[in-house]
Amino acid sequence: MTTEGKARIAVTGLATMGSNLARNLARHGYRVAVHNRSSAKTRALVADHGHEGEFVPAETMQELVQSLETPRQIIIMVKAGAPTDAVIDELTGLLEPGDMVIDGGNAHYADTRRREAALREAGLHFVGAGISGGEEGALNGPSIMPGGSKESYSHVGPVFESIAAQVDGQPCCVHVGPDGAGHFVKMVHNGIEYADMQLIAEAYDLLGKIGGRTPAQIADVFREWNSGDLESYLVEITAEVLGHVDPESGVPLVDLIADEAEQKGTGRWTVQEALELGVPVTGIAEAVFARSLSGHVDQRAAVRTAYGTVSDFSSDRVSDSLVEDVRQALYASKVVAYAQGFDELRAASEQYGWNVDLGAMATIWRGGCIIRAKFLDRIREAYDANPDLASLLVDDYFRDAVQQAEAAWRRVVVAAVEAGVPTPGFSSALAYYDGLRSERLPASLIQGLRDFFGAHTYRRTDREGSFHTLWGGDRSQIDA
């Protein structure tokens, strides 16, 4: 630990993520100024981890600012929302033009856009940086998604790249784009994380309820899956969680955990933004709604009491290949979830002129973050080969994989429906795939109905223009 000399970078907000990030920076040889609203945490960090590198503890924000080299780089690691605004307000009065304020929390990208614009007015740079990987990632190498000006990236980029996870010699960090781009990408990362977890949970449910397997046996299945195409952090830790036995009762812990999934909001934001952008992210939406359904405990109890649970399911109908079928269904549904997430990224990038490189996003998600997966290499290759892919589904590799999985995917959804096991993720992914593939969709009828009750007009397949049928009159058609 040192208290002399200027620090290269600062971290304010020393809860677990903040202190681990500060330690990661210190371990990489950066002299880090550290500050927390209550200075007990600052002192504890230095006392417990001072030997890991050079920390400059600051009691006040003013002291923190004064301890930094210029242009200053200050990472804020506090709760998203009002607490972040409060810290920014306190900081801006103390900083000089050219200094950089970096928000490493899970901020809403619209807040980041607002803050970036306000700080730019004051001659300051605001970098909204998505950071993924939880506590462990923050300490040992997260995936970092910084937005903001190119100029700010020339300062913070090299630092972030050096502390990020590295895959094949490449850092899991890249300049995402201006203003809110970094936080938008992090938000979609989380949305995909929700979808991925929902699909994994459905696979577990099917193997247990239809396949009659115990959590320990399902853990083995996931362990096995983790050596193939599904290799990923979430599949790996699924085996860990399912294999864990509660030491007190000897019961698998997963059987004791209340089945009510919580959420902090990033998945919901991903869906809200997708609705605004007109991008169908059905997998993420189903994942958000499934969490919310699980939390409606009283309503669940009432409906269960009124109807009972599905009980006439016969395990004779279970196919011998259930485990392999579920693996295929999981893989295909996962391709759909990622395809949808990347569609949302593309749409936002176009809307805000961010110029986000989708292949680069797949590259920086290969390590450090929660959705890190072997699979992301394939996505990177797909976008490298064709940055303008209409959908990930049309890339040759994914087309072959999905086509190969299709029959198993349908068998799994049919079995789930018959057995009354809810699989909104698998089913909606399949419906999305079938929707995109359909030669004709019943949207024609929807247009007809809209025209009937609201004269909303329709277009025709056989001629140009917009038309309205005089439904209440002689039913002749007029040009609209």
Ligand code: 6PG
């Ligand atoms: C990450 C995680 C992280 C956090 C989520 C959890 O990338 O490191 O996504 O950001 O674990 O916010 O979100 P929920 O509490 O909404 O599940």
